[in-house]
Amino acid sequence: MRILVQKFGGTSLSTSEARQFVLRHIRRERQRQYKLVVVVSAMGRSGDPYATDTLLSLIPGTGDSLPSRERDLLLGCGEIISAVMLCGLLQAASIPAVALTGGEAGIMTDNQFGRARILEIRTETVLRHLHEDKVVIVTGFQGKTESGQLTTLGRGGSDTSATALGAALHAEQVDIYTDVNGILTADPRIVADARPLSVVGYAEICNMARLGAKVIHPRAVEIAQQAKIPLRVRSTFSEDEGTLVTDAIDAVHAAAVRDRHVTGVAHVNGITQITVHAQEGHTDVQLQVFQAMARHHISVDFINVTPGGAVYTVFDHDASEAVSVLQRIGYTPIAVNGCAKISVIGGGMNGVPGIMARIVEALTEQSIPILQSADSNTTIWVLVKESYMADALRALHAKFALHER
Numbered sequence: 581m582r583i584l585v586q587k588f589g590g591t592s593l594s595t596s597e598a599r600q601f602v603l604r605h606i607r608r609e610r611q612r613q614y615k616l617v618v619v620v621s622a623m624g625r626s627g628d629p630y631a632t633d634t635l636l637s638l639i640p641g642t643g644d645s646l647p648s649r650e651r652d653l654l655l656g657c658g659e660i661i662s663a664v665m666l667c668g669l670l671q672a673a674s675i676p677a678v679a680l681t682g683g684e685a686g687i688m689t690d691n692q693f694g695r696a697r698i699l700e701i702r703t704e705t706v707l708r709h710l711h712e713d714k715v716v717i718v719t720g721f722q723g724k725t726e727s728g729q730l731t732t733l734g735r736g737g738s739d740t741s742a743t744a745l746g747a748a749l750h751a752e753q754v755d756i757y758t759d760v761n762g763i764l765t766a767d768p769r770i771v772a773d774a775r776p777l778s779v780v781g782y783a784e785i786c787n788m789a790r791l792g793a794k795v796i797h798p799r800a801v802e803i804a805q806q807a808k809i810p811l812r813v814r815s816t817f818s819e820d821e822g823t824l825v826t827d828a829i830d831a832v833h834a835a836a837v838r839d840r841h842v843t844g845v846a847h848v849n850g851i852t853q854i855t856v857h858a859q860e861g862h863t864d865v866q867l868q869v870f871q872a873m874a875r876h877h878i879s880v881d882f883i884n885v886t887p888g889g890a891v892y893t894v895f896d897h898d899a900s901e902a903v904s905v906l907q908r909i910g911y912t913p914i915a916v917n918g919c920a921k922i923s924v925i926g927g928g929m930n931g932v933p934g935i936m937a938r939i940v941e942a943l944t945e946q947s948i949p950i951l952q953s954a955d956s957n958t959t960i961w962v963l964v965k966e967s968y969m970a971d972a973l974r975a976l977h978a979k980f981a982l983h984e985r
């Protein structure tokens with residue numbers, strides 16, 4: 581049996597016109613003799629009637645006042661509505677279909693409500709329906725615990741449902757359909773001339789996703805990589821091929837991949853930079869600071885340690901707690917909030933001279949102050965004020981000519 585998993589994101593299902601495109605992709609792949617598992621997200625985006633954020637807004641404090649189990653029950657509704665709606669559409673088009681919740685599709689998770697991990701997928705039910713030649717529609721973003729409670733996998737988790745099902749079912753490929761033409765060199769909402777990448781490796785995309793490129797969930801990419809399943813990210817609204825994510829890169833594509841020092845740029849907003857100076861005579865500032873952050877479960881990033889102190893970042897929502905923890909142990913931290921972490925991501929920038937120089941050049945030309953920087957063999961990060969984020973991304977995108985090729 582040749583199995584294909586197709587995942588349709590929220591905007592792909594939000595209007596009846598959009599759903600006609602979805603129907604077209606399903607028909608085309610059935611004609612190619614694939615057995616289809618179709619994973620769906622909740623319809624639309626914040627403000628649309630059944631979108632995940634809209635469901636959360638039904639509860640005071642956007643769902644925070646609910647116990648986590650009940651919050652997951654509410655969150656799960658969006659995908660259920662979507663799956664049933666698509667099932668009706670397929671039946672009306674004489675395409676046999678069944679809609680299953682994550683739990684009914686055998687997606688078994690631990691009991692960490694709101695960020696559950698998939699433990700196992702019991703594929704019998706899905707396989708039985710596929711053998712009966714039905715399109716099996718599965719609600720994304722959810723599973724169930726051994727005791728039958730509905731869990732959700734964390735925001736953006738429908739991508740993870742899709743690749744996990746693909747891995748468990750030994751699918752030939754997982755196609756992620758969304759509202760853009762693949763994985764682009766930058767978020768097209770910010771950089772207008774961002775260009776789709778035709779083929780990329782899993783590690784690069786996983787890195788890009790972790791660093792803020794929201795087009796695909798990093799966990800979904802990890803699962804596809806482990807299972808060695810090719811992943812295609814493409815637009816629902818066209819027949820373009822989008823981006824193929826694979827490590828089996830053929831000779832034609834290999835040249836393009838080798839040639840590329842910088843693959844793309846991404847950003848994360850909502851970051852606070854904290855600077856702590858050592859008090860006179862104190863030599864254990866770093867130890868004290870980072871032990872205190874760990875004790876309070878505050879996640880830290882962008883760490884620079886010097887003999888005179890430490891500079892690091894936390895999320896804005898943790899900043900006031902971080903500052904008061906430091907004050908309680910006798911420090912006078914300086915906190916700069918509203919920063920953005922900009923990442924220049926590459927596959928092959930290791931040992932390539934001049935990349936940092938070009939980054940500094942691009943930002944200096946726009947008079948954008950760099951608050952901090954760090955690098956690894958695949959990425960260079962710079963911290964800037966959020967108000968400069970968009971200009972910084974555009975300047976870096978232009979400096980590395982990412983709109984070309």
Ligand code: ADP
Nearest residue numbers: 589590591758760763764766767769793794795
């Ligand atoms: P879906 O509902 O289909 O899962 P998402 O909103 O999760 O859609 O992801 C698609 C969005 O990701 C795009 O509309 C785009 O604005 C954003 N995005 C951010 N970075 C990138 C990138 N590098 N390439 C493509 N899209 C990106």
Ligand code: ASP
Nearest residue numbers: 621632721735736737738
């Ligand atoms: N609907 C969920 C969310 O908005 C899951 C997803 O879209 O992947 O986070």
Ligand code: MG
Nearest residue numbers: 589736794795
């Ligand atoms: Mg998404």
